[in-house]
Structure formats: structure tokens, C-alpha cells
Amino acid sequence: MCEISSSICTSPIGLLSLTYCSKGLHFIGQIKSINDESFLPDENQTVEIQSWHGKLTMPESCLNWLRTYFHTPKKLTKTPELCPNVASEKGSFQESVWRALLDNVHFGQTITYGQLAELAGNKKAARAAGTAMLRNPFQIIVPCHRVIRSNGDIGNYSGGTRNLVKLWLLKHEKQ
Ligand SMILES: [Zn+2]
Known part of the structure; x- marks a missing residue:
């Protein structure tokens, strides 16, 4: 515990x-x-x-x-340690999505929900990748703000309640 x-x-x-x-x-x-x-x-x-x-x-x-x-x-160097009891690599698709994002999508980069699903091992699971983003407990560190829609829209952040925050973070990373 x-x-x-x-x-x-x-x-x-x-x-x-x-x-x-x-x-x-x-x-x-x-x-x-x-x-x-x-x-x-x-x-x-x-x-x-x-x-x-x-x-x-x-x-x-x-x-x-x-x-x-x-x-x-x-x-920017190595991200802070995440407790393995929360972010276990052995677990669900959700955890594979978090891990794929953390390991592959770096400062200033973006990826689509579909591409992220594919990176996490199931290219048909764009919607599930979106759900995993919504449940991400590691804001900024597991960079769900870097996941955007395939048409270029930024998509929703925190269920659509913090889209300006997503925009701010993306802009911050483009400087
Ligand atoms: Zn812990």
C-alpha cells in the first residue's frame, strides 16, 4: 500500500x-x-x-x-517517477496509451488520437485512446495536450472544460 x-x-x-x-x-x-x-x-x-x-x-x-x-x-530531461501502482506497464490498454504517449511524443510534437491508438497497439481504438486521455492522472507529464484530432482541431481537454489550457500548452511548446 x-x-x-x-x-x-x-x-x-x-x-x-x-x-x-x-x-x-x-x-x-x-x-x-x-x-x-x-x-x-x-x-x-x-x-x-x-x-x-x-x-x-x-x-x-x-x-x-x-x-x-x-x-x-x-x-527538459527525464520525467518524474510515476508510482507503478498507478501507472503499471503490465496493465490495461489505458496504461499502454499513457506509456506510448510518455515515451514517444515529446515537447513540441503532436499526434492524433488514431496514431496514438496505433502506437499503443490497436490502431482501431482511437476512441478508447481518447477515453484514456480523459482519465490521465498525470497532466502535462503524460502529455495528453499533445493529442489532437486528425483534421487538425485541438480536440477537447479535460472533457472540454479546459480547452484554453490545451491551447496555451501547445502554444508554449511551439515557442
Ligand atoms: Zn504509490
Whole structure:
């Protein structure tokens, strides 16, 4: 069993909520109140721990990765550890989709839902790849914002409630 700690940190896309155990991340994502109506990005906002609960403070690897992602992305290296209890490689199609995306679609690149399904081992499963994106607990790190529609539309982010966030991230990566 994992002993879970949690943190809130600042970022250019608003407050991020994280949960993790000693083996790695369980969840990272913008706090619930952020949506297309309330989204107020600030590219100069630094990444700082705002508060934390539990035994462990926010992992240094994660803090550094986020700072690099937002402010010096050319230096981006290995992603923070994901807890194997959440992101096991042996599991479902959903986990194959997360893994395929994490391993193959890098900063500044995009892929379609169909191409991602094929990378994950089932080219007919574009819709299931879309569902796996919706359930992705690792916002930015497993880069579901890089998955777009085959006609070039950006598609929905967080069920369509945070499409401006997706647009912001894609634009950030094109600079
Ligand atoms: Zn864990």
C-alpha cells in the first residue's frame, strides 16, 4: 500500500495539485476550480510549493521538472517517477496509451488520437485512446495536450472544460 502525501504548487497555468508516495507520483493536475472561464495564465509565474500535507514534501524531481518545463524547456530531461501502482506497464490498454504517449511524443510534437491508438497497439481504438486521455492522472507529464484530432482541431481537454489550457500548452511548446 502507498502512503500518500500531497502538495499544492504555483505554476504559469495556475495552482497544481499533486499526490505522491515514496515510489512516485499518483496524480498531478490543475486544481478543480480552473476551467475555461477562470483560467488566468501567467507565463512569468514561477513554480513554488505553496502548501503540503503528509509525510513527504513535493518530490524535488517533480518540482525541478515543472520549473524546467515552464521556464527552460530546452533543458527538459527525464520525467518524474510515476508510482507503478498507478501507472503499471503490465496493465490495461489505458496504461499502454499513457506509456506510448510518455515515451514517444515529446515537447513540441503532436499526434492524433488514431496514431496514438496505433502506437499503443490497436490502431482501431482511437476512441478508447481518447477515453484514456480523459482519465490521465498525470497532466502535462503524460502529455495528453499533445493529442489532437486528425483534421487538425485541438480536440477537447479535460472533457472540454479546459480547452484554453490545451491551447496555451501547445502554444508554449511551439515557442
Ligand atoms: Zn504509490
